[in-house]
Amino acid sequence: VTEPLPLVMDASTGVEGGGIYARQVARGNCVLGGGQGFALDNARARPGQNAVVDILRQAVELYPFLEGAQAIRTWSGTEGYLPDRQPVIGHSSTQPGLLHAFGFAGAGFQIGPAVGQALTEIICCGASKTSLDAFSITRFHSISVA
Ligand SMILES: Cc1cc2nc3c(=O)[nH]c(=O)nc-3n(C[C@H](O)[C@H](O)[C@H](O)COP(=O)(O)OP(=O)(O)OC[C@H]3O[C@@H](n4cnc5c(N)ncnc54)[C@H](O)[C@@H]3O)c2cc1C
Incomplete structure (x- = not known):
């Protein structure tokens, strides 16, 4: 500044x-x-x-x-980065009713409003109009944590 x-x-x-x-x-x-x-x-x-x-x-x-x-x-x-530098957005794979939205790294302000919209659709309508499959937490199931 x-x-x-x-x-x-x-x-x-x-x-x-x-x-x-x-x-x-x-x-x-x-x-x-x-x-x-x-x-x-x-x-x-x-x-x-x-x-x-x-x-x-x-x-x-x-x-x-x-x-x-x-x-x-x-x-x-x-800035918190996941291994593939993409966020986790969507349902927990272990806790029913829990929705994830984290790991936004350096772009959380930019994509936050759209993520909020998608999560609102899941909560209010049962699913989001935009597919969130690419952001599922299950994509890390095969990665072992040291
Ligand atoms: C210097 C800097 C510049 C940035 N510039 C940009 C930019 O220009 N554009 C952009 O799009 N993004 C930018 N970002 C990234 C953006 O700030 C983040 O992606 C965004 O803030 C993430 O939002 P969030 O709500 O997921 O997490 P956070 O904003 O980190 O919020 C998480 C909250 O959870 C709280 N918390 C943590 N653990 C616990 C716990 N156990 N119990 C209770 N509360 C807890 C924390 O205190 C925090 O308030 C920047 C980040 C930094 C650091």
Whole structure:
């Protein structure tokens, strides 16, 4: 997050596949995202210094108004990935009436609304209009956990 700057953009922007995105809040601070941090333990993470420097370098190329801007804080978080990097969505294979929706990794905000819709259809109508077979927890039944 940069110091407050004159307002330049009112949309969230980013480079698809490019690992950087940015938006400006009403107060003018520019919130930039991308890169990878490092885990302190299973629940906590810190931004990587190289990643922060890299994002700031890329940011100035993409958003010239950021030249000379001060970064005032950074943060990171933990993304939970399953072996195939896809979420588990649908019925538990062991507990009747339990529905799963977890393992969204780095895309939970994006697909959360659609997942909520699908789960609502299961609860209210007995099945979702969109097939959730690919996300079944049973796909891991043959994987042994060390
Ligand atoms: C830095 C960062 C940037 C991200 N950027 C994006 C992005 O731009 N776009 C995007 O789509 N996604 C993004 N994500 C991913 C997104 O945040 C997650 O996919 C999403 O939050 C997952 O939602 P969830 O509800 O499944 O899990 P969570 O948000 O992790 O919620 C799980 C909840 O369960 C609680 N909990 C855990 N264990 C227990 C327990 N035993 N008992 C009771 N409660 C428990 C936790 O406290 C937590 O509140 C980002 C993630 C990070 C870390």
